[in-house]
Amino acid sequence: MQIIQSIQNRIYEIRCERVMLDFDLAALYEVETKALNQAVKRNIKRFPQDFMFRLALTEWQGIRSQSVTASESLISLRSQNVTASQNKRNTNVTPYAFTEQGVAMLSGILNSDKAINMNIAIMRAFVEVRRVLLRQNDLKEQMKELKERIGEHDAQLNQIYDTMENLLDEKANQRKWDEREDRI
DSSP states (O other): OHHHHHHHTTOEEETTEEEEEHHHHHHHHTSOHHHHHHHHHHTGGGOOTTTEEEOOHHHHHHHHHOOOOSTTHHHHOOOOOOOGGGGGSOTTSOOEEEEHHHHHHHHHHOOSHHHHHHHHHHHHHHHHHHHHHHHHHHHHHHHHHHHHHHHHHHHHHHHHHHHHHHHHHHHHHHHHHHHHHHHO
């Protein structure tokens, strides 16, 4: 389970996609980033834009400048920690981002036992991220329903309070009227 959490901490949300960066994947596969990227380039037809894309410089700088820990991991499930392995990287060359499908495609070009086992763990981490997000969305839906119900109850309670107030006002007016008739 610890490996799944470690992988989840390396999943970023970029361009509304959950992705993993080339240097994180290389560290997990225990290969050099350069070797991973060379293998990808030799098999570039397997990696269309929706499987892999290069980060824009601003996206890369945004990730590098953030060192937020995953204290909100149950909420966001994405840590913006950039591992030490990227410190060796040429800062003018941005990393590749691999979507879940791109990571799955990597399993076809990286054939070591380590790569295969790590790919299985990564797929499980993506599934767990989806599962938690679905639970979170379900909770949001339940809270929305509850809020609507409370809103309906508030309106009903306000009607009850208004009715009671009107009845009390009528009683008070009736007493005042009755007091007048007694004095006449």
